[in-house]
Amino acid sequence: xxxxxxxYPEMQIEKHEVFLSLGTNLGEKEKNLTTAIxxxxxxxxNIICQSSFLFTEPWGFESGNTFINAAVHIRTxxxxxxxxxxxxxxERKMGRTSKSLDNRYEDRLIDIDILLYDRQHIATxxxxxxxxxxxxxxxxxxxxxxxxxxxxxxxxxxxxxxxTQ
Numbered sequence: 452x453x454x455x456x457x458x459y460p461e462m463q464i465e466k467h468e469v470f471l472s473l474g475t476n477l478g479e480k481e482k483n484l485t486t487a488i489x490x491x492x493x494x495x496x497n498i499i500c501q502s503s504f505l506f507t508e509p510w511g512f513e514s515g516n517t518f519i520n521a522a523v524h525i526r527t528x529x530x531x532x533x534x535x536x537x538x539x540x541x542e543r544k545m546g547r548t549s550k551s552l553d554n555r556y557e558d559r560l561i562d563i564d565i566l567l568y569d570r571q572h573i574a575t576x577x578x579x580x581x582x583x584x585x586x587x588x589x590x591x592x593x594x595x596x597x598x599x600x601x602x603x604x605x606x607x608x609x610x611x612x613x614x615t616q
Contacts, residue, residue, distance in 0.1 A: 464528045466496075470567040470599060471523050471538065472582070472591045476509065476516040477560045483545065484521055487561050490541045495534065496527030502594035510588060514558050522566070522594035531568050535578050538563040566595060570605065572613035581606045 471491070475483040484504060492498050501523040508517060529537060545561045566582045573580040585591045586606060595602045 466526045466528055467569050468499075468567075469496075469525050469527055469534060469565065469569075470595060470602075471525065472520065472562075472564045472566050472585070472595070473523065474518050474520040474562045474590065475560060476514065476518040477558050480519040483561050484519055486545060487541060487563060488521070488523060490544065491523065491525060491538075491563075494541065495529060495537050496525045499524040499526055500598045502597040505590060505594050507590040510590060512557060516558055518590060520590040520594055522591070522598055524598050531565070531571070531573050531578055531580065534565060534568065538565065564591075566591065567599075567602075567605065567609075570609055570612075572609050574613075581609055 473484055473487050475487075477483075481504065488498065488501060502521050505520045506517055507520055510518075527534060542561050542563055547560050547562070564582050564585075565578065565580055566585050568580045571580060582591070585595070586603065592602070599605070
């Protein structure tokens with residue numbers, strides 16, 4: 452039988468459920484979020500749903516620029532580190548030149564944070580999931596609650612489970 456007549460079963464690629472937080476307070480803010488979401492869909496995976504846009508005051512620093520924030524639920528085949536690299540690449544592509552260091556926050560064109568990755572607890576030098584400050588930030592919790600109503604219970608369950616391991 453010719454090779455092109457062979458039927459191969461489709462490879463099963465593991466898909467992961469991830470939740471991301473997005474924020475911007477510079478430039479055309481709504482366009483920044485829309486562009487970031489489009490780039491996430493092109494490079495990370497299928498967007499299952501997204502929250503509405505939330506207008507918020509800066510958190511953790513002084514600025515005259517208000518933020519727009521959103522949350523998205525994505526199904527991806529990327530590993531946690533591949534996802535981190537992909538989100539940082541999108542930030543750079545959109546013009547972000549530096550990440551916040553030592554809890555010194557600044558205005559930004561786009562910020563994409565990984566909030567949840569499946570039900571995993573990840574603690575590396577580069578990545579902490581669930582995001583360590585997510586429950587303290589209304590600009591994260593409010594959009595996330597629109598797409599994942601039981602987020603707080605999920606985060607607490609993940610953290611309790613990891614503490615017992």
